[in-house]
Amino acid sequence: MSSNPSTSTAAPVVDVRNITRRFGDKTVLDDISFGVERGELLGLLGPSGSGKTTLIKLITGIDKADGGSVVMLGERMPKLAMLQRFGYMAQSDALYNELTAKENLTFFGSLFGLKGKQLGSRIQEAMAIVNLQDHLNKTVASYSGGMKRRLSLALALLHEPELLILDEPTVGIDPVLRQSIWHELGAMRERGTTIILTTHVMDEAEKCDRLGMIRDGKLIAIDTPAAIKEKSGTATIEEAFIVYGGGVRA
Numbered sequence: 098m099s100s101n102p103s104t105s106t107a108a109p110v111v112d113v114r115n116i117t118r119r120f121g122d123k124t125v126l127d128d129i130s131f132g133v134e135r136g137e138l139l140g141l142l143g144p145s146g147s148g149k150t151t152l153i154k155l156i157t158g159i160d161k162a163d164g165g166s167v168v169m170l171g172e173r174m175p176k177l178a179m180l181q182r183f184g185y186m187a188q189s190d191a192l193y194n195e196l197t198a199k200e201n202l203t204f205f206g207s208l209f210g211l212k213g214k215q216l217g218s219r220i221q222e223a224m225a226i227v228n229l230q231d232h233l234n235k236t237v238a239s240y241s242g243g244m245k246r247r248l249s250l251a252l253a254l255l256h257e258p259e260l261l262i263l264d265e266p267t268v269g270i271d272p273v274l275r276q277s278i279w280h281e282l283g284a285m286r287e288r289g290t291t292i293i294l295t296t297h298v299m300d301e302a303e304k305c306d307r308l309g310m311i312r313d314g315k316l317i318a319i320d321t322p323a324a325i326k327e328k329s330g331t332a333t334i335e336e337a338f339i340v341y342g343g344g345v346r347a
């Protein structure tokens with residue numbers, strides 16, 4: 098892996114180096130390093146409170162590390178101008194409830210520089226991906242929790258960013274739609290989109306190119322799901338997590 102992300106075509110899309118984040122006297126992320134390659138789908142897996150969202154916020158530049166660095170697409174984060182270069186879906190939906198889905202999409206689309214016919218067709222495409230095309234003109238206040246998650250995902254996809262950062266994208270989404278969203282994420286990855294997401298769901302973890310397993314703020318393993326299982330001598334990711342996290346290697 099290149100040490101200079103701005104000069105090599107093989108440079109990671111995201112390069113996290115020795116990241117540490119503390120809140121008060123609590124170390125929430127402890128010396129985490131990894132790179133994400135172009136077109137890779139990296140899953141971050143870990144129990145509640147392990148530090149996944151904190152890590153995502155540091156990558157996006159919403160939060161700043163106490164130590165270490167994040168370089169995204171060759172730029173040291175945080176950097177405001179980078180907001181247009183990636184799509185971000187936060188854990189809690191950042192939507193205007195009193196506006197319709199279309200108005201939300203139009204507003205965020207214009208922030209990303211989309212307008213006219215292009216904006217209109219992107220709105221249709223993004224809403225079709227999350228199967229909300231029939232609910233475009235409803236106010237967000239009338240949406241269910243799962244519909245709001247899906248609209249948040251449509252917003253993150255709207256400007257076809259080269260990097261997608263999704264914090265628990267499929268929470269509250271039924272299994273059928275979850276599968277179709279994963280299908281779409283796979284298609285985007287095939288087209289070269291780099292995807293970083295967090296998940297609690299083990300069968301989703303299996304679909305990632307690589308998995309970063311986080312426990313108590315430490316990256317306890319990062320590898321392909323197959324390699325993680327092989328190295329831990331386990332049949333499932335869930336078991337591997339226990340082996341890595343608890344140190345009770347088979």
Ligand SMILES: Nc1ncnc2c1ncn2[C@@H]1O[C@H](COP(=O)(O)OP(=O)(O)OP(=O)(O)O)[C@@H](O)[C@H]1O
Nearest residue numbers: 120121125143144145146147148149150151152188
């Ligand atoms: N702004 C903050 N101030 C103080 N503590 C925080 C802050 N943000 C996060 N934490 C703490 O950092 C730890 C990691 O939180 P984080 O939200 O990153 O975990 P997570 O793995 O994303 O959990 P979940 O899966 O439940 O979303 C938790 O103990 C949390 O209480």
